[in-house]
Amino acid sequence: xxxxxxxxxxxxxxxxxxxxxxxxxxxxxxxxxxxxxxxxxxxxxxxxxxxxxxxxxxxxxxxxxxxxxxxxxxxxxxxxxxxxxxxxxxxxxxxxxxxxxxxxxxxxxxxxxxxxxxxxxxxxxxxxxxxxxxxxxxxxxxxxxxxxxxxxxxxxxxxxxxxxxxxxxxxxxxxxxxxxxxxxxxxxxxxxxxxxxxxxxxxxxxxxxxxxxxxxxx
Amino acid sequence: xxxxxxxxxxxxxxxxxxxxxxxxxxxxxxxxxxxxxxxxxxxxxxxxxxxxxxxxxxxxxxxxxxxxxxxxxxxxxxxxxxxxxxxxxxxxxxxxxxxxxxxxxxxxxxxxxxxxxxxxxxxxxxxxxxxxxxxxxxxxxxxxxxxxxxxxxxxxxxxxxxxxxxxxxxxxxxxxxxxxxxxxxxxxxxxxxxxxxxxxxxxxxxxxxxxxxxxxxxxxxxxxxxxxxxxxxxxxxxxxxxxxxxxxxxxxxxxxxxxxxxxxxxxxxxxxxxxxxxxxxxxxxxxxxxxxxxxxxxxxxxxxxxxxxxxxxxxxxxxxxxxxxxxxxx
Numbered sequence: 001x002x003x004x005x006x007x008x009x010x011x012x013x014x015x016x017x018x019x020x021x022x023x024x025x026x027x028x029x030x031x032x033x034x035x036x037x038x039x040x041x042x043x044x045x046x047x048x049x050x051x052x053x054x055x056x057x058x059x060x061x062x063x064x065x066x067x068x069x070x071x072x073x074x075x076x077x078x079x080x081x082x083x084x085x086x087x088x089x090x091x092x093x094x095x096x097x098x099x100x101x102x103x104x105x106x107x108x109x110x111x112x113x114x115x116x117x118x119x120x121x122x123x124x125x126x127x128x129x130x131x132x133x134x135x136x137x138x139x140x141x142x143x144x145x146x147x148x149x150x151x152x153x154x155x156x157x158x159x160x161x162x163x164x165x166x167x168x169x170x171x172x173x174x175x176x177x178x179x180x181x182x183x184x185x186x187x188x189x190x191x192x193x194x195x196x197x198x199x200x201x202x203x204x205x206x207x208x209x210x211x212x213x214x215x216x217x218x
Numbered sequence: 219x220x221x222x223x224x225x226x227x228x229x230x231x232x233x234x235x236x237x238x239x240x241x242x243x244x245x246x247x248x249x250x251x252x253x254x255x256x257x258x259x260x261x262x263x264x265x266x267x268x269x270x271x272x273x274x275x276x277x278x279x280x281x282x283x284x285x286x287x288x289x290x291x292x293x294x295x296x297x298x299x300x301x302x303x304x305x306x307x308x309x310x311x312x313x314x315x316x317x318x319x320x321x322x323x324x325x326x327x328x329x330x331x332x333x334x335x336x337x338x339x340x341x342x343x344x345x346x347x348x349x350x351x352x353x354x355x356x357x358x359x360x361x362x363x364x365x366x367x368x369x370x371x372x373x374x375x376x377x378x379x380x381x382x383x384x385x386x387x388x389x390x391x392x393x394x395x396x397x398x399x400x401x402x403x404x405x406x407x408x409x410x411x412x413x414x415x416x417x418x419x420x421x422x423x424x425x426x427x428x429x430x431x432x433x434x435x436x437x438x439x440x441x442x443x444x445x446x447x448x449x450x451x452x453x454x455x456x457x458x459x460x461x462x463x464x465x466x467x468x469x470x471x472x473x474x475x476x477x478x479x480x481x482x483x484x485x486x487x488x489x490x491x492x493x494x495x496x497x498x499x500x501x502x503x504x505x506x507x508x509x510x511x512x513x514x515x516x517x518x519x520x521x522x523x524x525x526x527x528x529x530x531x532x533x534x535x536x537x538x539x540x541x542x543x544x545x546x547x548x
């Protein structure tokens with residue numbers, strides 16, 4: 001069965017998946033963390049109450065989360081064109097990946113930040129911290145393990161989302177499994193791609209759990 | 219040092235409901251170097267009052283002065299600087315679990331923009347002061363409650379404040395730890411002349427450290443005065459209850475007379491007969507073990523004139539077979 005596997009194609013696809021998931025995880029964190037923080041601190045009774053801003057950010061986040069990923073990919077063609085200069089290829093595929101995952105992660109960040117003991121925030125304020133210091137010195141460090149676990153889950157989701165990136169020619173293991181495996185009646189290709197995806201998810205999960213555990217001093 | 223003038227504070231939870239009054243007509247004057255206690259039951263408004271002093275709460279009307287400056291009128295930036303000179307410790311310690319003991323104490327110094335060298339020098343001294351030098355590298359989760367509060371105290375003192383606010387600082391630790399924490403606070407007050415304002419629901423805490431006390435109920439200060447005077451002559455019924463609470467609590471350490479008997483009875487009997495015992499002149503009643511919340515009864519020492527004690531035992535025995543005399547003349 002494995003004699004028909006084209007390993008060159010497999011390795012190329014693996015590289016594309018790692019590239020897409022890596023880039024989009026990075027940007028998901030960069031966008032999701034500030035959004036999540038904003039969702040908490042603009043709430044009533046928090047350090048920067050801005051009810052309107054909170055409602056706007058909350059609505060935008062929900063909007064992106066409500067749209068099915070495959071539709072998001074098509075919707076965001078113009079955005080990919082504008083940002084990347086193309087609507088095709090692995091880099092172009094990261095645009096919808098980020099747009100799909102960042103709001104998802106932002107909600108996880110929100111939950112993580114809400115879990116930070118209000119008493120600790122109060123203590124920090126009693127010592128004369130600015131709002132910015134509350135965020136950087138209290139909210140973020142005190143929620144790090146939860147932020148890491150959330151990012152792990154998001155990254156795993158991105159691996160599966162990336163399989164759909166084949167639509168825009170992003171390639172990757174999901175695309176390879178579908179085109180060279182399923183459509184070409186090549187069982188070997190199908191299984192190898194599947195197994196590699198499983199291994200990748202396992203590694204991400206294991207690594208994320210390990211970091212989260214190491215950071216947790218509670 | 220701390221002056222609260224005609225303070226009123228109401229909370230408006232949302233637009234449709236009536237505002238809730240947290241504080242009304244509060245006036246309080248605390249001298250520099252004093253240890254001042256505010257006692258009240260939960261919901262009496264003492265926590266809100268304490269938070270006015272460092273501007274975590276703002277009064278709806280009235281003025282808050284600390285060290286000759288009006289906290290209640292300060293702009294944010296000014297308030298942040300002022301807070302560095304007003305330390306605060308908490309019932310649940312509120313340490314950062316992600317930081318070591320050392321880094322927790324360094325926190326307020328970082329916030330105040332102190333140099334690395336100065337932080338290093340000061341943190342060492344502070345940990346030494348609270349007796350935790352050896353735990354500098356530990357995380358809060360590895361410490362006991364008493365040790366955590368010591369870290370909290372070191373942290374609160376880092377910027378050499380003029381005032382230390384204590385928010386139920388001993389309510390979450392056991393009695394021995396409570397007394398060692400109170401001892402530490404007393405020493406710090408003696409050595410640095412810092413003004414201490416503490417809120418508590420335990421009269422024993424007031425008795426142990428405070429010079430003056432204010433009693434709060436329903437957002438008002440109902441009685442103030444010298445602690446000894448309040449104990450000798452409580453006027454308000456709430457104050458009387460608090461004073462009684464400490465008499466019940468004290469394990470008659472200084473009256474180890476052989477007089478009296480130890481009686482064990484069920485809680486229901488005790489609560490039912492308590493008013494009768496209380497009205498008996500010349501009888502003192504001390505709870506030896508058990509608490510008013512326990513289910514397996516409590517042990518009491520009844521002391522006083524022999525006939526009074528016998529009468530009291532009779533009252534407690536009543537028809538209940540569960541009451542027994544454990545020891546003593548009988």
